[in-house]
Structure formats: structure tokens, C-alpha cells
Amino acid sequence: MTDKHLWRHLNTLLALAEIGAHKRTAKISTEYLAEKLEISQQTASRYLIELERGGWIKRTITPEGSLIRISDKGTGELKKLYSNLRFLMETSYPPSVTLEGTVFTGLGEGAYYTSKEHYKKQFIEKLGFVPYPGTLNLKLATEYDLKTRAELDAYPTIEIEGFKNEDRTFGVVKCYPAIIGNKVKGALIFALRSHYDNSVLEIIAPICIRKHLNLKDGHKVKVEVTLP
Amino acid sequence: MTDKHLWRHLNTLLALAEIGAHKRTAKISTEYLAEKLEISQQTASRYLIELERGGWIKRTITPEGSLIRISDKGTGELKKLYSNLRFLMETSYPPSVTLEGTVFTGLGEGAYYTSKEHYKKQFIEKLGFVPYPGTLNLKLATEYDLKTRAELDAYPTIEIEGFKNEDRTFGVVKCYPAIIGNKVKGALIFALRSHYDNSVLEIIAPICIRKHLNLKDGHKVKVEVTLP
DNA sequence: ATTACTACTAAACGAGTAC
DNA sequence: TGTACTCGTTTAGTAGTAA
Numbered sequence: 001m002t003d004k005h006l007w008r009h010l011n012t013l014l015a016l017a018e019i020g021a022h023k024r025t026a027k028i029s030t031e032y033l034a035e036k037l038e039i040s041q042q043t044a045s046r047y048l049i050e051l052e053r054g055g056w057i058k059r060t061i062t063p064e065g066s067l068i069r070i071s072d073k074g075t076g077e078l079k080k081l082y083s084n085l086r087f088l089m090e091t092s093y094p095p096s097v098t099l100e101g102t103v104f105t106g107l108g109e110g111a112y113y114t115s116k117e118h119y120k121k122q123f124i125e126k127l128g129f130v131p132y133p134g135t136l137n138l139k140l141a142t143e144y145d146l147k148t149r150a151e152l153d154a155y156p157t158i159e160i161e162g163f164k165n166e167d168r169t170f171g172v173v174k175c176y177p178a179i180i181g182n183k184v185k186g187a188l189i190f191a192l193r194s195h196y197d198n199s200v201l202e203i204i205a206p207i208c209i210r211k212h213l214n215l216k217d218g219h220k221v222k223v224e225v226t227l228p
Numbered sequence: 229m230t231d232k233h234l235w236r237h238l239n240t241l242l243a244l245a246e247i248g249a250h251k252r253t254a255k256i257s258t259e260y261l262a263e264k265l266e267i268s269q270q271t272a273s274r275y276l277i278e279l280e281r282g283g284w285i286k287r288t289i290t291p292e293g294s295l296i297r298i299s300d301k302g303t304g305e306l307k308k309l310y311s312n313l314r315f316l317m318e319t320s321y322p323p324s325v326t327l328e329g330t331v332f333t334g335l336g337e338g339a340y341y342t343s344k345e346h347y348k349k350q351f352i353e354k355l356g357f358v359p360y361p362g363t364l365n366l367k368l369a370t371e372y373d374l375k376t377r378a379e380l381d382a383y384p385t386i387e388i389e390g391f392k393n394e395d396r397t398f399g400v401v402k403c404y405p406a407i408i409g410n411k412v413k414g415a416l417i418f419a420l421r422s423h424y425d426n427s428v429l430e431i432i433a434p435i436c437i438r439k440h441l442n443l444k445d446g447h448k449v450k451v452e453v454t455l456p
Numbered sequence: 457a458t459t460a461c462t463a464c465t466a467a468a469c470g471a472g473t474a475c
Numbered sequence: 476t477g478t479a480c481t482c483g484t485t486t487a488g489t490a491g492t493a494a
Contacts, residue, residue: 270479291478
């Protein structure tokens with residue numbers, strides 16, 4: 001439910017909940033409600049009518065006032081707000097961080113790494129998707145983006161274990177789940193000993209992001225890093 | 229802080245918190261914020277100006293967008309809302325119940341009871357005030373008030389122990405903290421074996437409610453029973 | 457006492473546009 | 476790109492009052 005007036009109505013629902021209308025039928029006059037909300041009696045009356053029409057409350061009008069009970073729908077809206085807030089207030093990290101960078105063509109290393117079975121298996125297991133063979137490279141430019149990138153180091157990560165084969169050692173890779181260009185679900189990956197510096201993002205996804213978002217070198221792309 | 233537009237602003241603060249602006253400086257354009265809130269870019273711009281002027285956010289405008297950090301004041305408002313909601317959602321009883329009754333003159337028993345030292349000591353200890361010697365009696369009339377009175381039986385109470393003296397036995401008294409006439413802090417008291425039926429409320433307070441609220445027999449009084 | 461309609465006033469909104 | 480001003484339009488809010 002996405003109502004234009006939802007917030008105004010939530011305000012009223014909260015006032016009604018404060019007199020217990022979410023648990024039991026409560027009696028309140030429009031005059032008293034108006035006082036509580038610091039609005040006129042007429043407006044309070046209109047609010048109740050709107051809440052009733054919207055199905056957020058059940059109401060019976062008596063000569064002594066309105067008997068009001070917040071409906072399941074109304075309680076649901078309060079609960080939704082509550083859980084939103086709880087998530088925000090009780091998570092020690094910001095729920096998401098947005099970075100913006102410019103597309104550039106890498107050295108083709110991404111394809112090499114993502115094709116390694118040992119990595120690939122872990123990507124599937126820990127990120128939940130089969131990585132498209134290849135990475136999208138973004139160059140960070142602004143001071144804000146570089147600073148924000150640096151903050152990521154303090155974030156909880158998904159760790160992909162390294163391994164050895166006969167030729168060489170493959171190091172640990174840190175992943176941050178992310179949404180690319182407001183659309184594609186993927187992940188930032190940072191090889192601990194990368195050829196790139198901290199101003200570069202490497203991104204994997206289940207599909208070819210370049211094709212999917214129709215990106216060319218020089219295009220700007222927003223990446224929203226979310227908590228794992 | 230009681231701002232008229234607080235709720236509209238809380239809506240915006242919540243959207244900003246969703247991009248992490250309560251934990252770190254976040255970058256967002258007025259256009260993007262507008263999209264999130266389903267309002268116009270101009271209105272989003274105005275909202276940010278208002279939030280800034282009100283001290284709820286700190287903002288730095290750059291050519292790429294606004295760098296925004298929710299201030300302590302802003303975070304405080306979100307927290308206040310959160311704890312309000314938590315209290316409402318996680319308390320199994322309604323936070324308060326309001327009853328209305330008509331003043332009548334009792335048999336003077338209240339004064340007798342409240343003067344008993346054994347009761348008085350417990351009133352002071354468990355309710356936090358020295359009871360005025362005498363009770364205010366209210367008669368409940370409407371079906372709603374009688375039904376609501378009955379619900380109180382399921383409520384948690386403050387129990388005042390009974391005692392014996394040489395003459396007779398004094399029973400247990402159940403108390404419900406309450407606010408009388410929107411002003412006076414006191415308590416409903418129910419003697420377990422009372423001379424009155426369930427349509428009568430007996431109220432004690434640190435002062436003489438009748439005098440303080442200038443009440444005469446027949447006047448109507450609202451009593452807000454709160455959780456102990 | 458109540459609630460809520462009608463008619464009006466005040467406020468918020470957004471299109472156009474400047475910077 | 477950005478932000479934010481002016482100003483006409485839309486919407487919300489209230490006073491008066493009926494039921």
C-alpha cells in the first residue's frame with residue numbers, strides 16, 4: 001500500500017495507539033483527538049473518516065464519542081514502520097552505501113579469475129549466483145567516492161577463500177553484495193593483492209552488466225553496496 | 229521540540245536514513261530523493277532546506293549532489309519515534325485506558341481506610357505518594373465504561389497487602405495508577421471485598437481531587453488508567 | 457454532547473526557469 | 476549535470492453551523 005497521505009495517517013494512528021486502540025476498542029471524541037494532534041476538531045473528524053474509508057480503523061459513532069479500533073491493516077502499517085526503524089537503529093553499519101564510478105575496460109583478468117572453479121564454487125555458494133565470466137570495472141573520481149570506498153574496509157564482508165594450484169597462489173577475495181545501476185544484483189569484489197588501487201571497483205554479477213545496462217567506457221554508474 | 233511539520237520531515241529523515249545518512253555522510257541528489265519520496269524535485273529541495281534550517285541535517289552542496297548527514301537532533305527524533313513504537317508494539321497491554329464516571333458522595337469509608345497506617349505505608353511505598361484521607365467516588369454509566377472497567381481485571385496491578393487488627397480483617401487492595409481529569413496523578417483502588425459493585429471507581433491521590441478540580445456531585449470526570 | 461457538511465482561507469505543491 | 480527561486484494551481488485546514 002503506497003498512499004500519498006500515509007504519513008499523515010500514521011501520525012493519527014500513532015495517537016490512537018497511544019490510547020490503546022491497537023489492542024482494544026477505545027473511545028475518543030474528535031475534539032480530544034484534535035487536541036492531541038494540535039489540529040482542529042473538523043480536521044480530526046476528516047482524518048478519522050479517511051482512516052475508516054482506507055480500512056485502517058473500525059469505528060462506531062456514539063453520542064459520547066467514537067469507538068475506535070485500529071484494524072489489522074492499520075496495525076500492520078505501524079508494525080512496518082517499527083521494523084523499518086528497528087533495522088535502521090539497531091544495525092551498527094549503515095544499511096547501504098552508494099558509490100559512483102566511470103566504466104573502463106580492464107585487462108581481462110576478471111574473466112580469468114571468475115572462471116577458476118575454486119572461486120566460482122564459492123561465489124555460487126556464498127553470493128547465490130553463478131558469476132558471468134568477466135568483471136565490470138569502475139574508476140572512482142570524486143573525493144566523496146574515494147572516501148566512501150575507504151569506509152567499506154570497515155564493513156562486514158563475505159570472504160572467498162584463496163587456493164593454490166601447480167602454477168601459483170590465488171589470494172583471498174572480499175565481496176560486498178551490491179545493486180548496480182539501480183537494477184542488477186551483483187557484488188563488488190576486492191582481491192587482496194589486486195593490480196588496481198583503491199580507486200577502482202571490480203564488479204561481478206550473474207549476467208553481463210555492460211550488455212544489460214548498455215554501458216560503454218566513460219559512462220557513469222551508481223553502485224549501491226548493501227550489507228551481506 | 230513540537231514542530232507542526234515534524235511528521236512530513238520524519239518521512240524525509242527516514243528516507244535519508246535508508247541511504248545511511250544517520251551513520252555517515254551520504255550523497256544524494258534532490259532528484260533522486262524526489263523519486264524515493266514520490267514528490268517533485270522542487271519539493272525535495274524544499275524539504276532539505278527545511279530540515280537543514282530546523283537543524284535535523286547537516287548539508288554540503290556539491291555539483292554532484294548534496295552531501296547529507298542526519299544530525300544528533302534528527303537521529304534523536306527517529307529514535308524517539310522508534311522507542312514510542314517499540315513501547316506500543318511490545319507491551320502486551322494497551323498503554324492506557326480511559327474511563328469516564330460521575331462524581332458522587334460516598335459513605336466516608338475511603339477516609340477510614342486511607343488513614344489505616346498499614347495501608348498508608350504501602351501506598352507511599354508502592355504508589356509514591358501520601359494519600360489524601362478520603363476517596364473520590366465515580367459512578368460508571370455507559371456500556372462502554374462498564375466493559376472497559378471489566379477489562380481492568382486482566383491488567384497487572386499494584387497489590388496492597390491486607391492485615392488484621394484486634395477488631396477485624398482488612399483485605400487486599402488492588403491499585404491502578406491513573407491520571408484524573410487530565411491533571412491529577414493518583415490511583416484507582418479496589419478493595420477486594422468492597423461495598424460497591426463494579427460500576428463504581430474509588431480514587432485516591434496525594435491531594436483532595438474534589439477541591440483541586442472543583443468537582444461537585446454529578447460532574448463528569450475522565451480517568452486515564454496507566455500501566456504501573 | 458457529539459460528528460461532519462459547506463464555504464472559505466491558508467498552505468503546500470510543482471512547472472518553468474535561472475544560476 | 477546540480478539546486479532552488481517565482482508564481483499559478485492544487486490541496487489541506489478551519490470557522491461556522493446543521494443534525
